Amino acid sequence: MMNALPSLPERELPPGRHRQLKEHLMQEIQQDPVREETPSRRRWRLRPAIAVPAAAGALAIAVTAGLMSWSSDDSERPVGRNGEATYSFAPNVNADTEGSAAELLTQVAAAAAGTPAAEDIREDQYVYIRSLVATAPVGDDIETELSEPIEREEWLTVGGADIPAGEMGSERNTGYDHLQTLPTDPGAMLEWLRSHQDVESEGRNYDQDAFVLAGDLLRAPLMPPDVGAALFGALARIPDVLVVPHAVDAAGRDAIAVVRYDSYNPGLREELMFDKDTLELIGSRSVATQATDTIEAGQVLHTMAVLERAVVDEDGERP
Amino acid sequence: METTLRARIRDGDEDAFGRLFDAYARSVYNHAFRLTGDWSTAEDIVSLTFLEAWRLRRRVDAEGGSLRPWLLGIATNTVRNTRRAARRHAAALTRLPPAEAVRDFADEVAGRVDDAELLAVVRLALDSLRRNEREVLALCVWAELDYAAAAQALGIPVGTVRSRLSRARKKLAAAARNLEPRHRSGQVRDSRAPAVRPAQEGK
Numbered sequence: 001m002m003n004a005l006p007s008l009p010e011r012e013l014p015p016g017r018h019r020q021l022k023e024h025l026m027q028e029i030q031q032d033p034v035r036e037e038t039p040s041r042r043r044w045r046l047r048p049a050i051a052v053p054a055a056a057g058a059l060a061i062a063v064t065a066g067l068m069s070w071s072s073d074d075s076e077r078p079v080g081r082n083g084e085a086t087y088s089f090a091p092n093v094n095a096d097t098e099g100s101a102a103e104l105l106t107q108v109a110a111a112a113a114g115t116p117a118a119e120d121i122r123e124d125q126y127v128y129i130r131s132l133v134a135t136a137p138v139g140d141d142i143e144t145e146l147s148e149p150i151e152r153e154e155w156l157t158v159g160g161a162d163i164p165a166g167e168m169g170s171e172r173n174t175g176y177d178h179l180q181t182l183p184t185d186p187g188a189m190l191e192w193l194r195s196h197q198d199v200e201s202e203g204r205n206y207d208q209d210a211f212v213l214a215g216d217l218l219r220a221p222l223m224p225p226d227v228g229a230a231l232f233g234a235l236a237r238i239p240d241v242l243v244v245p246h247a248v249d250a251a252g253r254d255a256i257a258v259v260r261y262d263s264y265n266p267g268l269r270e271e272l273m274f275d276k277d278t279l280e281l282i283g284s285r286s287v288a289t290q291a292t293d294t295i296e297a298g299q300v301l302h303t304m305a306v307l308e309r310a311v312v313d314e315d316g317e318r319p
Numbered sequence: 320m321e322t323t324l325r326a327r328i329r330d331g332d333e334d335a336f337g338r339l340f341d342a343y344a345r346s347v348y349n350h351a352f353r354l355t356g357d358w359s360t361a362e363d364i365v366s367l368t369f370l371e372a373w374r375l376r377r378r379v380d381a382e383g384g385s386l387r388p389w390l391l392g393i394a395t396n397t398v399r400n401t402r403r404a405a406r407r408h409a410a411a412l413t414r415l416p417p418a419e420a421v422r423d424f425a426d427e428v429a430g431r432v433d434d435a436e437l438l439a440v441v442r443l444a445l446d447s448l449r450r451n452e453r454e455v456l457a458l459c460v461w462a463e464l465d466y467a468a469a470a471q472a473l474g475i476p477v478g479t480v481r482s483r484l485s486r487a488r489k490k491l492a493a494a495a496r497n498l499e500p501r502h503r504s505g506q507v508r509d510s511r512a513p514a515v516r517p518a519q520e521g522k
Binding site: 008009010011012013014017018020021022024025026027028029030172 | 346349353358362370373408414416440
């Protein structure tokens with residue numbers, strides 16, 4: 001087993017140096033109390049505008065800045081304005097859900113189980129994915145507006161990243177080989193999701209963590225049907241996953257979505273979008289559910305729709 | 320309460336900065352060493368990081384968790400742009416007491432064995448990784464930030480953190496394999512410090 005990344009021992013500052021450096025700091029800040037950065041002249045940004053990524057985490061960080069405290073009581077989420085549902089706007093947000101997604105997800109799982117498995121694929125092949133992606137910049141002093149959908153072509157290795165099992169990040173490995181090692185039973189999958197998390201710290205919400213991890217894995221370039229079915233089945237068992245019956249994806253399609261209010265990041269809803277007829281996973285989006293100075297409730301902050309997916313032999317080869 | 324500390328930091332409360340220094344100077348010191356491979360540079364980075372933190376205090380959100388990721392992000396940027404930060408705080412640096420030339424001798428000796436291994440790991444990362452890969456490695460693996468905190472510290476998306484870390488792991492593992500015969504032979508065993516790779520003596 002590779003173990004190239006041990007934890008490193010920490011060292012104290014040399015004796016007496018901690019106190020010296022602290023005294024120096026205290027003197028400097030007392031001498032110079034006004035030399036702080038003024039908001040009007042920000043040239044050096046510690047935290048630049050974050051182009052909202054597909055993953056929930058970074059988006060959440062960017063957005064949280066502007067949000068106030070929030071209660072888990074649904075009634076305290078104000079309903080967003082009405083309007084036309086588009087790829088960039090979800091009308092009546094917070095009043096657009098229709099109860100538990102358990103039943104829908106069970107049907108989605110059954111549909112996924114029935115799709116044919118990829119045959120004779122090799123690790124050195126590529127998964128070609130053509131998608132439409134739109135992203136809104138989120139950050140201090142930045143107007144948040146979703147971009148036009150951009151067509152994106154990707155060639156992702158079938159094998160995925162080579163992360164040794166048990167190392168940080170290995171649970172999110174979307175390589176086909178890794179996915180094939182995952183449970184194929186929904187109950188076992190849920191248990192697996194709950195036991196494989198990034199961070200073991202206090203105050204985690206294991207339902208939210210499991211929802212996010214399942215969503216990350218479901219974005220894999222290529223999914224073994226039985227594992228995909230188990231992931232959807234596991235999602236069906238996570239509490240507070242809701243249905244949004246009308247959600248327009250980046251390609252303008254009227255999709256059905258399953259969502260979960262992000263327990264870490266009030267004001268955000270991560271959504272998986274499905275084709276209404278085939279119940280195939282066709283995309284995902286993040287929706288703001290609370291207004292901030294620069295964001296309207298119902299605004300879509302990131303959206304992605306898969307248009308085409310195929311296994312090819314060469315990097316750059318189109319099917 | 321962390322929220323209160325954040326609010327006080329934001330408001331420029333000097334006592335709160337003192338507490339912040341006590342709590343995290345060590346983290347910043349070790350993080351800076353891992354990015355530079357040099358303990359005395361790391362000392363300077365500690366000072367510059369907290370001066371920068373003072374300058375940037377208004378950007379701290381009143382709500383949120385530990386300020387450690389924020390400080391490590393500033394430290395990372397300070398390492399990246401040391402000269403710029405030093406120019407900005409030139410006057411303050413002239414008032415910085417020089418490090419003592421002679422330090423506690425017993426402490427030095429005790430630290431030496433661990434240090435040889437520690438330095439070997441850090442050197443390997445310095446030699447084999449790009450700067451942005453090294454930063455992600457230092458934050459996620461060595462400083463043990465989660466992906467989201469590392470993404471926030473660096474101002475990059477979580478997905479980028481993941482992919483850089485994955486690349487860093489691969490390159491470092493390959494570099495460790497290449498170096499192993501030369502580095503391992505004749506090195507002190509029984510060290511508490513973890514080796515670049517698990518010891519495989521006898522193979």
